[in-house]
Amino acid sequence: xxxxxxxxxxxxxxxxxxxxxxxxxxxxxxxxxxxxxxxxxxxxxxxxxxxxxxxxxxxxxxxxxxxxxxxxxxxxxxxxxxxxxxxxxxxxxxxxxxxxxxxxxxxxxxxxxxxxxxxxxxxxxxxxxxxxxxxxxxxxxxxxxxxxxxxxxxxxxxxxxxxxxxxxxxxxxxxxxxxxxxxxxxxxxxxxxxxxxxxxxxxxxxxxxxxxxxxxxxxxxxxxxxxxxxxxxxxxxxxxxxxxxxxxxxxxxxxxxxxxxxxxxxxxxxxxxxxxxxxxxxxxxxxxxxxxxxxxxxxxxxxxxxxxxxxxxxxxxxxxxx
Ligand SMILES: NC(=O)c1ccc[n+]([C@@H]2O[C@H](COP(=O)([O-])OP(=O)(O)OC[C@H]3O[C@@H](n4cnc5c(N)ncnc54)[C@H](OP(=O)(O)O)[C@@H]3O)[C@@H](O)[C@H]2O)c1
Numbered sequence: 001x002x003x004x005x006x007x008x009x010x011x012x013x014x015x016x017x018x019x020x021x022x023x024x025x026x027x028x029x030x031x032x033x034x035x036x037x038x039x040x041x042x043x044x045x046x047x048x049x050x051x052x053x054x055x056x057x058x059x060x061x062x063x064x065x066x067x068x069x070x071x072x073x074x075x076x077x078x079x080x081x082x083x084x085x086x087x088x089x090x091x092x093x094x095x096x097x098x099x100x101x102x103x104x105x106x107x108x109x110x111x112x113x114x115x116x117x118x119x120x121x122x123x124x125x126x127x128x129x130x131x132x133x134x135x136x137x138x139x140x141x142x143x144x145x146x147x148x149x150x151x152x153x154x155x156x157x158x159x160x161x162x163x164x165x166x167x168x169x170x171x172x173x174x175x176x177x178x179x180x181x182x183x184x185x186x187x188x189x190x191x192x193x194x195x196x197x198x199x200x201x202x203x204x205x206x207x208x209x210x211x212x213x214x215x216x217x218x219x220x221x222x223x224x225x226x227x228x229x230x231x232x233x234x235x236x237x238x239x240x241x242x243x244x245x246x247x248x249x250x251x252x253x254x255x256x257x258x259x260x261x262x263x264x265x266x267x268x269x270x271x272x273x274x275x276x277x278x279x280x281x282x283x284x285x286x287x288x289x290x291x292x293x294x295x296x297x298x299x300x301x302x303x304x305x306x307x308x309x310x311x312x313x314x315x316x317x318x319x320x321x322x
């Protein structure tokens with residue numbers, strides 16, 4: 001028996017219960033992990049609320065975690081018992097002990113603690129996809145980054161600056177402005193009190209931005225499209241404020257690129273997964289990105305963590321500790 005956060009039915013944060021589950025021995029190709037930290041992600045809210053469907057009920061939410069391999073199943077060669085590992089994109093993270101497919105686990109180097117790993121595997125690898133592969137940013141690029149003080153946001157903005165780009169970030173409250181500014185943003189706009197489109201036009205002298213990164217969706221995406229410079233790229237990778245209208249893409253000006261990137265799509269092979277993680281670990285080791293774990297909750301308090309993330313009270317990464 002092990003303790004886990006269970007979701008009997010989709011619903012509000014109060015739907016979670018804290019209970020016992022049986023974790024069977026790992027099957028062929030599987031590994032059993034004693035988890036020391038679990039990452040909280042905005043997508044967990046979409047699964048909890050029922051916007052996205054869970055594989056089964058009662059569900060164990062969460063897709064990001066880190067810990068130590070306690071047992072391995074038949075045929076596992078990727079990791080060994082006693083090794084520290086982490087993962088992203090695997091359902092069932094809100095538990096003390098879990099099984100996971102060995103080929104989706106990333107061994108952790110010494111300079112990445114379990115807490116840091118749980119804070120970055122989903123968010124930091126998504127940042128890698130955004131700033132290195134959706135666009136390979138560099139000096140001369142100016143970007144507009146919405147929700148810049150969030151989990152993915154702080155890592156991506158700091159990484160973009162490290163690559164030489166000029167980052168214009170938006171945030172939803174005054175206390176987030178200095179946090180975004182300290183993590184890569186040359187200019188920070190509070191989009192609750194300022195017209196971000198007018199500010200971006202002013203800041204760029206009307207030239208617009210080479211890349212738009214939007215995980216806010218309904219509230220920001222359509223208004224941002226005219227701010228893209230010719231040959232610029234609009235990356236829509238989330239919908240924290242709700243979905244964009246289905247025909248919004250017809251309003252993309254000519255000669256601009258559009259992509260809906262997913263971490264899963266960019267890390268579907270083991271080779272891609274390991275390369276993405278390695279680049280993330282390297283940029284942290286070089287000091288190009290400082291990971292901010294700004295909220296830590298006991299795993300059993302996942303409901304409060306969800307309330308805070310959903311109410312936009314968090315900044316940077318949030319972890320849940322079993
Ligand atoms: N495509 C992928 O593979 C992928 C992977 C990872 C994450 N994501 C997406 O990336 C986004 C960021 O993820 P995260 O876990 O790091 O979350 P996060 O950015 O820490 O939290 C979401 C932020 O969105 C902003 N927001 C704007 N309107 C909102 C609203 N109506 N309700 C709630 N939040 C609102 C808030 O910042 P302000 O208060 O500053 O507005 C909030 O802090 C999410 O949309 C997530 O689904 C996508």
